[in-house]
Amino acid sequence: MEHLEDIMAAVELGRSGDRAAARERLTLFWESANDQQARCVIAHYLADVQDETADELSWDLRALEAVEDELWLPSLHLNLADDYRRLQQAELAHQHLLLAREHLGQLPDDGYGNLIRAGVQHVADALAVGDTQRLESSPST
Template sequence: MTSAPAGPDPTMEAIGHALAEGQAGDTASARRELLDLWSAIGVTGDPLHRCSLAHYLADLHDDPAQALAWDIRALDAADAVTEQRVQEHHAGLHIAGFYPSLHLNLADDYRRLGSFEAATEHIDAAREHAPGLPRDPYGDLLRGAIQEVAEAIDKRDRSRRASAPGSAGSSAADSATAPGPDC
Protein backbone atom coordinates (compact mmCIF):
# COMPACT_ATOMS: atom_id res chain seq x y z
CA MET A 1 0.00 0.00 0.00
CA THR A 2 1.34 3.43 -0.86
CA SER A 3 -0.88 5.56 1.34
CA ALA A 4 0.50 6.73 4.64
CA PRO A 5 -1.19 6.03 7.96
CA ALA A 6 -3.78 8.64 8.91
CA GLY A 7 -2.05 9.36 12.22
CA PRO A 8 0.09 7.84 14.95
CA ASP A 9 -1.42 4.96 16.87
CA PRO A 10 0.72 3.98 19.87
CA THR A 11 -0.98 0.59 20.22
CA MET A 12 -0.35 -0.33 16.59
CA GLU A 13 3.23 0.91 16.96
CA ALA A 14 3.69 -1.34 20.01
CA ILE A 15 2.22 -4.29 18.11
CA GLY A 16 4.60 -3.57 15.24
CA HIS A 17 7.55 -3.42 17.64
CA ALA A 18 6.64 -6.79 19.13
CA LEU A 19 6.18 -8.24 15.64
CA ALA A 20 9.68 -7.06 14.68
CA GLU A 21 11.11 -8.71 17.80
CA GLY A 22 9.38 -11.97 16.92
CA GLN A 23 10.66 -11.84 13.35
CA ALA A 24 14.16 -11.21 14.69
CA GLY A 25 13.89 -14.47 16.63
CA ASP A 26 12.92 -13.26 20.10
CA THR A 27 9.51 -14.92 20.10
CA ALA A 28 9.29 -15.24 23.89
CA SER A 29 9.72 -11.50 24.38
CA ALA A 30 7.35 -10.74 21.51
CA ARG A 31 4.68 -13.03 23.00
CA ARG A 32 5.06 -11.38 26.43
CA GLU A 33 4.73 -7.90 24.92
CA LEU A 34 1.66 -8.86 22.92
CA LEU A 35 0.03 -10.60 25.87
CA ASP A 36 0.63 -7.49 28.00
CA LEU A 37 -0.95 -5.37 25.26
CA TRP A 38 -3.88 -7.81 25.04
CA SER A 39 -4.48 -7.36 28.76
CA ALA A 40 -4.41 -3.59 28.36
CA ILE A 41 -6.71 -3.58 25.32
CA GLY A 42 -9.19 -6.04 26.80
CA VAL A 43 -11.68 -8.24 24.98
CA THR A 44 -13.95 -5.26 24.33
CA GLY A 45 -11.19 -2.90 23.18
CA ASP A 46 -10.63 -1.47 19.71
CA PRO A 47 -11.37 -4.32 17.26
CA LEU A 48 -8.57 -3.20 14.92
CA HIS A 49 -6.07 -3.51 17.75
CA ARG A 50 -7.48 -6.88 18.81
CA CYS A 51 -7.45 -8.19 15.23
CA SER A 52 -3.85 -7.14 14.62
CA LEU A 53 -2.55 -8.34 17.95
CA ALA A 54 -4.30 -11.71 17.90
CA HIS A 55 -3.28 -12.35 14.32
CA TYR A 56 0.39 -11.72 15.02
CA LEU A 57 0.32 -13.54 18.34
CA ALA A 58 -1.01 -16.64 16.60
CA ASP A 59 2.07 -16.63 14.38
CA LEU A 60 4.30 -16.74 17.45
CA HIS A 61 2.94 -20.13 18.56
CA ASP A 62 4.32 -23.38 17.20
CA ASP A 63 1.43 -25.32 18.76
CA PRO A 64 -1.45 -25.23 16.23
CA ALA A 65 -4.06 -25.36 19.00
CA GLN A 66 -2.65 -22.20 20.59
CA ALA A 67 -2.37 -20.54 17.18
CA LEU A 68 -5.97 -21.52 16.44
CA ALA A 69 -7.26 -19.83 19.59
CA TRP A 70 -5.58 -16.55 18.62
CA ASP A 71 -6.59 -16.81 14.96
CA ILE A 72 -10.23 -17.25 16.00
CA ARG A 73 -9.92 -14.12 18.15
CA ALA A 74 -8.46 -12.26 15.16
CA LEU A 75 -11.35 -13.25 12.88
CA ASP A 76 -13.92 -12.37 15.53
CA ALA A 77 -12.31 -8.96 15.98
CA ALA A 78 -12.17 -8.39 12.19
CA ASP A 79 -15.92 -8.94 12.05
CA ALA A 80 -16.28 -5.99 14.44
CA VAL A 81 -13.89 -3.63 12.59
CA THR A 82 -15.57 -1.02 10.45
CA GLU A 83 -14.25 0.23 7.14
CA GLN A 84 -14.15 3.72 8.68
CA ARG A 85 -11.88 2.50 11.48
CA VAL A 86 -9.52 0.84 9.01
CA GLN A 87 -9.41 4.02 6.92
CA GLU A 88 -8.71 6.12 10.02
CA HIS A 89 -5.70 3.93 10.66
CA HIS A 90 -4.44 3.70 7.08
CA ALA A 91 -6.12 5.20 4.03
CA GLY A 92 -4.83 2.42 1.77
CA LEU A 93 -6.35 -0.46 3.72
CA HIS A 94 -9.77 -2.07 3.50
CA ILE A 95 -11.29 -4.53 5.95
CA ALA A 96 -12.11 -6.88 3.06
CA GLY A 97 -8.37 -7.32 2.52
CA PHE A 98 -7.93 -8.89 5.94
CA TYR A 99 -10.16 -11.91 5.30
CA PRO A 100 -8.07 -13.97 2.85
CA SER A 101 -5.21 -14.04 5.34
CA LEU A 102 -7.39 -14.62 8.39
CA HIS A 103 -9.17 -17.58 6.79
CA LEU A 104 -5.87 -18.91 5.41
CA ASN A 105 -4.37 -19.03 8.88
CA LEU A 106 -7.44 -20.75 10.31
CA ALA A 107 -7.35 -23.31 7.48
CA ASP A 108 -3.70 -23.99 8.21
CA ASP A 109 -4.33 -24.34 11.97
CA TYR A 110 -7.20 -26.78 11.46
CA ARG A 111 -5.16 -28.72 8.88
CA ARG A 112 -2.25 -29.10 11.29
CA LEU A 113 -4.69 -30.35 13.92
CA GLY A 114 -6.12 -32.91 11.49
CA SER A 115 -9.54 -31.26 11.26
CA PHE A 116 -9.65 -31.36 7.48
CA GLU A 117 -13.35 -30.53 7.11
CA ALA A 118 -12.92 -27.29 9.07
CA ALA A 119 -9.68 -26.61 7.18
CA THR A 120 -11.52 -26.99 3.87
CA GLU A 121 -14.24 -24.56 4.97
CA HIS A 122 -11.67 -21.89 5.78
CA ILE A 123 -9.50 -22.43 2.71
CA ASP A 124 -12.66 -22.08 0.62
CA ALA A 125 -13.44 -18.83 2.45
CA ALA A 126 -9.88 -17.61 1.83
CA ARG A 127 -10.31 -18.36 -1.88
CA GLU A 128 -13.66 -16.53 -1.95
CA HIS A 129 -12.02 -13.42 -0.50
CA ALA A 130 -8.81 -13.68 -2.56
CA PRO A 131 -10.02 -11.85 -5.71
CA GLY A 132 -9.84 -8.61 -3.73
CA LEU A 133 -6.15 -9.07 -2.98
CA PRO A 134 -3.82 -6.52 -4.51
CA ARG A 135 -1.76 -7.42 -7.57
CA ASP A 136 1.54 -6.96 -5.77
CA PRO A 137 4.08 -9.16 -3.94
CA TYR A 138 1.89 -9.35 -0.83
CA GLY A 139 -1.15 -10.49 -2.82
CA ASP A 140 0.97 -12.94 -4.80
CA LEU A 141 2.43 -14.37 -1.60
CA LEU A 142 -1.03 -14.85 -0.10
CA ARG A 143 -2.41 -16.45 -3.26
CA GLY A 144 0.56 -18.85 -3.26
CA ALA A 145 0.05 -19.69 0.42
CA ILE A 146 -3.66 -20.36 -0.19
CA GLN A 147 -2.73 -22.80 -2.94
CA GLU A 148 -0.06 -24.42 -0.77
CA VAL A 149 -2.43 -24.95 2.16
CA ALA A 150 -5.18 -26.23 -0.16
CA GLU A 151 -2.78 -28.83 -1.56
CA ALA A 152 -1.69 -29.84 1.95
CA ILE A 153 -5.36 -30.25 2.94
CA ASP A 154 -5.98 -32.45 -0.10
CA LYS A 155 -2.97 -34.60 0.85
CA ARG A 156 -4.09 -34.73 4.51
CA ASP A 157 -0.63 -33.40 5.39
CA ARG A 158 -0.47 -32.17 8.99
CA SER A 159 3.16 -30.99 8.96
CA ARG A 160 4.13 -27.38 9.49
CA ARG A 161 4.76 -25.57 6.21
CA ALA A 162 8.30 -24.30 5.71
CA SER A 163 6.85 -21.03 4.42
CA ALA A 164 4.48 -20.48 7.37
CA PRO A 165 5.02 -17.34 9.45
CA GLY A 166 7.39 -18.07 12.30
CA SER A 167 8.97 -21.09 10.56
CA ALA A 168 12.71 -21.26 10.24
CA GLY A 169 12.38 -21.21 6.44
CA SER A 170 10.13 -18.15 6.31
CA SER A 171 11.23 -14.57 5.89
CA ALA A 172 9.85 -11.41 7.41
CA ALA A 173 7.81 -11.01 4.24
CA ASP A 174 6.08 -14.27 5.05
CA SER A 175 4.04 -12.37 7.57
CA ALA A 176 1.85 -12.11 4.52
CA THR A 177 -0.32 -14.74 6.05
CA ALA A 178 -1.13 -11.92 8.41
CA PRO A 179 -3.28 -9.01 7.29
CA GLY A 180 -0.09 -6.97 7.13
CA PRO A 181 1.65 -4.69 9.57
CA ASP A 182 -1.29 -2.37 9.22
CA CYS A 183 -3.93 -4.99 9.99
Protein backbone atom coordinates in the same frame (compact mmCIF):
# COMPACT_ATOMS: atom_id res chain seq x y z
CA MET B 1 -4.14 2.48 15.63
CA GLU B 2 -2.63 3.13 19.04
CA HIS B 3 0.83 1.64 19.72
CA LEU B 4 1.29 0.43 16.13
CA GLU B 5 5.05 1.03 16.21
CA ASP B 6 5.36 -0.89 19.48
CA ILE B 7 3.22 -3.73 18.14
CA MET B 8 5.35 -4.00 15.01
CA ALA B 9 8.54 -3.95 17.13
CA ALA B 10 7.15 -6.92 19.08
CA VAL B 11 6.32 -8.69 15.81
CA GLU B 12 9.91 -8.17 14.66
CA LEU B 13 11.13 -9.76 17.90
CA GLY B 14 9.17 -12.86 16.98
CA ARG B 15 10.44 -12.88 13.43
CA SER B 16 14.02 -12.60 14.66
CA GLY B 17 13.55 -15.69 16.83
CA ASP B 18 12.59 -14.32 20.25
CA ARG B 19 9.07 -15.72 20.16
CA ALA B 20 8.68 -15.72 23.97
CA ALA B 21 9.46 -12.00 24.25
CA ALA B 22 7.15 -11.27 21.32
CA ARG B 23 4.34 -13.25 22.97
CA GLU B 24 4.86 -11.41 26.24
CA ARG B 25 4.78 -7.95 24.66
CA LEU B 26 1.90 -8.69 22.31
CA THR B 27 -0.12 -10.18 25.17
CA LEU B 28 0.32 -6.94 27.13
CA PHE B 29 -0.92 -4.98 24.12
CA TRP B 30 -3.86 -7.39 23.74
CA GLU B 31 -4.87 -6.87 27.37
CA SER B 32 -4.88 -3.08 26.97
CA ALA B 33 -6.34 -2.83 23.45
CA ASN B 34 -9.76 -1.26 23.39
CA ASP B 35 -10.58 -1.12 19.69
CA GLN B 36 -11.47 -4.01 17.41
CA GLN B 37 -8.91 -3.21 14.72
CA ALA B 38 -6.06 -3.30 17.24
CA ARG B 39 -7.37 -6.52 18.77
CA CYS B 40 -7.55 -8.16 15.33
CA VAL B 41 -4.00 -7.15 14.43
CA ILE B 42 -2.55 -8.15 17.79
CA ALA B 43 -4.33 -11.54 17.81
CA HIS B 44 -3.24 -12.16 14.21
CA TYR B 45 0.40 -11.63 15.15
CA LEU B 46 0.08 -13.42 18.49
CA ALA B 47 -1.01 -16.51 16.58
CA ASP B 48 2.25 -16.43 14.63
CA VAL B 49 4.42 -16.65 17.76
CA GLN B 50 2.69 -19.59 19.42
CA ASP B 51 4.56 -22.85 19.84
CA GLU B 52 1.49 -25.10 19.76
CA THR B 53 -0.96 -25.26 16.87
CA ALA B 54 -3.96 -25.32 19.23
CA ASP B 55 -2.79 -22.02 20.76
CA GLU B 56 -2.24 -20.60 17.29
CA LEU B 57 -5.79 -21.58 16.36
CA SER B 58 -7.14 -19.89 19.47
CA TRP B 59 -5.49 -16.58 18.56
CA ASP B 60 -6.49 -16.86 14.90
CA LEU B 61 -10.10 -17.33 15.99
CA ARG B 62 -9.84 -14.24 18.21
CA ALA B 63 -8.49 -12.27 15.25
CA LEU B 64 -11.41 -13.38 13.10
CA GLU B 65 -13.89 -12.39 15.84
CA ALA B 66 -12.38 -8.89 15.98
CA VAL B 67 -11.95 -8.27 12.24
CA GLU B 68 -13.53 -5.12 10.86
CA ASP B 69 -11.53 -4.61 7.67
CA GLU B 70 -12.46 -7.19 5.03
CA LEU B 71 -8.96 -6.94 3.55
CA TRP B 72 -7.82 -9.14 6.46
CA LEU B 73 -10.29 -11.93 5.67
CA PRO B 74 -8.23 -13.86 3.08
CA SER B 75 -5.23 -14.00 5.42
CA LEU B 76 -7.29 -14.88 8.50
CA HIS B 77 -9.14 -17.68 6.73
CA LEU B 78 -5.86 -18.93 5.24
CA ASN B 79 -4.33 -19.11 8.72
CA LEU B 80 -7.37 -20.92 10.09
CA ALA B 81 -7.29 -23.39 7.20
CA ASP B 82 -3.65 -24.10 7.95
CA ASP B 83 -4.31 -24.47 11.69
CA TYR B 84 -7.11 -26.96 11.07
CA ARG B 85 -4.99 -28.82 8.50
CA ARG B 86 -2.20 -29.26 11.04
CA LEU B 87 -4.74 -30.34 13.67
CA GLN B 88 -6.02 -33.01 11.24
CA GLN B 89 -9.45 -31.39 10.92
CA ALA B 90 -9.67 -31.55 7.15
CA GLU B 91 -13.33 -30.55 6.81
CA LEU B 92 -12.79 -27.30 8.73
CA ALA B 93 -9.56 -26.69 6.80
CA HIS B 94 -11.46 -27.03 3.51
CA GLN B 95 -14.18 -24.66 4.73
CA HIS B 96 -11.69 -21.95 5.59
CA LEU B 97 -9.77 -22.45 2.33
CA LEU B 98 -13.04 -21.88 0.50
CA LEU B 99 -13.66 -18.70 2.50
CA ALA B 100 -10.09 -17.52 1.85
CA ARG B 101 -10.55 -18.09 -1.89
CA GLU B 102 -13.86 -16.18 -1.86
CA HIS B 103 -12.03 -13.11 -0.56
CA LEU B 104 -8.87 -13.31 -2.72
CA GLY B 105 -10.34 -10.92 -5.31
CA GLN B 106 -10.20 -8.01 -2.89
CA LEU B 107 -6.45 -8.37 -2.43
CA PRO B 108 -4.16 -5.99 -4.27
CA ASP B 109 -1.99 -7.27 -7.10
CA ASP B 110 1.21 -6.79 -5.15
CA GLY B 111 3.64 -8.71 -2.94
CA TYR B 112 1.14 -9.10 -0.10
CA GLY B 113 -1.65 -10.27 -2.38
CA ASN B 114 0.68 -12.70 -4.11
CA LEU B 115 1.91 -14.01 -0.75
CA ILE B 116 -1.63 -14.79 0.39
CA ARG B 117 -2.61 -16.35 -2.95
CA ALA B 118 0.51 -18.55 -2.85
CA GLY B 119 -0.26 -19.47 0.76
CA VAL B 120 -3.74 -20.63 -0.19
CA GLN B 121 -2.23 -22.88 -2.85
CA HIS B 122 0.42 -24.27 -0.47
CA VAL B 123 -2.17 -25.12 2.17
CA ALA B 124 -4.49 -26.65 -0.44
CA ASP B 125 -1.65 -28.78 -1.80
CA ALA B 126 -0.64 -29.95 1.68
CA LEU B 127 -4.25 -30.71 2.57
CA ALA B 128 -4.72 -32.71 -0.63
CA VAL B 129 -1.89 -35.08 0.31
CA GLY B 130 -2.72 -35.25 4.02
CA ASP B 131 0.39 -33.37 5.13
CA THR B 132 -0.03 -32.06 8.69
CA GLN B 133 3.45 -30.58 9.16
CA ARG B 134 4.10 -26.85 9.50
CA LEU B 135 4.76 -25.44 6.03
CA GLU B 136 7.93 -23.54 5.19
CA SER B 137 5.68 -20.70 3.97
CA SER B 138 3.89 -20.42 7.32
CA PRO B 139 4.26 -17.01 8.97
CA SER B 140 4.78 -18.78 12.29
CA THR B 141 7.89 -20.55 11.03
